[in-house]
Amino acid sequence: DAKTTQPPSMDCAEGRAANLPCNHSTISGNEYVYWYRQIHSQGPQYIIHGLKNNETNEMASLIITEDRKSSTLILPHATLRDTAVYYCIVRTNNNDMRFGAGTRLTVKP
Amino acid sequence: DAGVIQSPRHEVTEMGQEVTLRCKPISGHDYLFWYRQTMMRGLELLIYFNNNVPIDDSGMPEDRFSAKMPNASFSTLKIQPSEPRDSAVYFCASSLARGRLSFGPGTRLLVL
Numbered sequence: 001d002a003k004t005t006q007p008p009s010m011d012c013a014e015g016r017a018a019n020l021p022c023n024h025s026t027i028s029g030n031e032y033v034y035w036y037r038q039i040h041s042q043g044p045q046y047i048i049h050g051l052k053n054n055e056t057n058e059m060a061s062l063i064i065t066e067d068r069k070s071s072t073l074i075l076p077h078a079t080l081r082d083t084a085v086y087y088c089i090v091r092t093n094n095n096d097m098r099f100g101a102g103t104r105l106t107v108k109p
Numbered sequence: 110d111a112g113v114i115q116s117p118r119h120e121v122t123e124m125g126q127e128v129t130l131r132c133k134p135i136s137g138h139d140y141l142f143w144y145r146q147t148m149m150r151g152l153e154l155l156i157y158f159n160n161n162v163p164i165d166d167s168g169m170p171e172d173r174f175s176a177k178m179p180n181a182s183f184s185t186l187k188i189q190p191s192e193p194r195d196s197a198v199y200f201c202a203s204s205l206a207r208g209r210l211s212f213g214p215g216t217r218l219l220v221l
Contacts, residue, residue: 034209043113043200043212044152087152095140095207096165099152 003027003090009104012082018075020103022088025069032091033064035073037084038102044087047073078107111135113213115201121219127189130216133182134203142210143176143186144200152200158184191220 005023012018024033032051036044048055048062050071055062061074075082087102114133122128134141142157156166161178169176173192178184188195196219202210 032207036210038152041146041198041215041217043202043215044210046209046211049209091207094164095157095159095204096154097142097157097210098154099144101151 003092003098004088004100006086006088006100006103008101009106011106011108012075012078014080014107014109015077018073018078018082018105018107020073020075020086020088020105021070022073023070024088024090027068027090028093030093033062033068033071034089034091034097035060035062036087036089036099037082038087039081039084044099047086049091078105080107080109083107113201113203113211115199115213115216117216118214119217119219121221122191123221124192125190126220127187128191128195128218128220130186130188130199130201130218132184132186132201132213134184134201135205135211136182138203138205138211139181140204140206141178141184142202142204143184144202145197146200146215147197155186191218193220196220 034049035047038044050062064071085102116131143155146152155168156176158178176186198215200215202212204210
């Protein structure tokens with residue numbers, strides 16, 4: 001079973017920041033948090049990952065709480081093309097990568 | 110880099126037939142994952158390999174499913190006999206060490 005919980009759906013206005021939360025209260029010390037997204041029925045696409053510190057790349061920012069029990073994916077300026085299902089995953093020490101139900105983000109004009 | 114390659118992209122078969130799905134991971138990647146996606150169950154991890162050795166097959170639904178990785182550049186997922194409830198999109202993904210997963214385009218399987 002997935003080690004994360006996410007809201008099933010969220011809406012965001014185009015051009016605004018989209019903040020997607022994820023709870024992973026049972027995460028272990030050296031397990032990483034990964035975020036992927038899936039557009040329509042394509043294969044999931046990697047977005048970002050982190051361990052303890054906040055991370056930023058060209059797609060998004062990842063904010064991880066100090067106790068590491070939760071994180072937030074931030075899309076700074078959402079576009080219509082960011083409409084997708086977003087998955088938060090905890091990668092275990094033996095590289096187990098199990099997806100939960102994810103959050104369906106709808107970006108509205 | 111060609112990315113993860115899966116074949117066939119679409120498969121329609123009749124109940125009871127054997128189905129073989131194929132995957133070529135990205136060259137140099139040492140982990141390979143098989144996932145199944147349905148509306149009801151979402152994206153399920155079936156099995157994954159490290160250096161061609163199965164690490165965890167607890168997600169394989171039943172004995173009708175089997176997966177092999179005879180070498181670093183090829184893996185198969187076989188369903189025998191197939192049933193209508195096996196209809197799904199099957200994804201293969203690979204990674205280098207414990208890095209990010211790269212997914213293939215998927216195989217859309219319909220069992221009539």
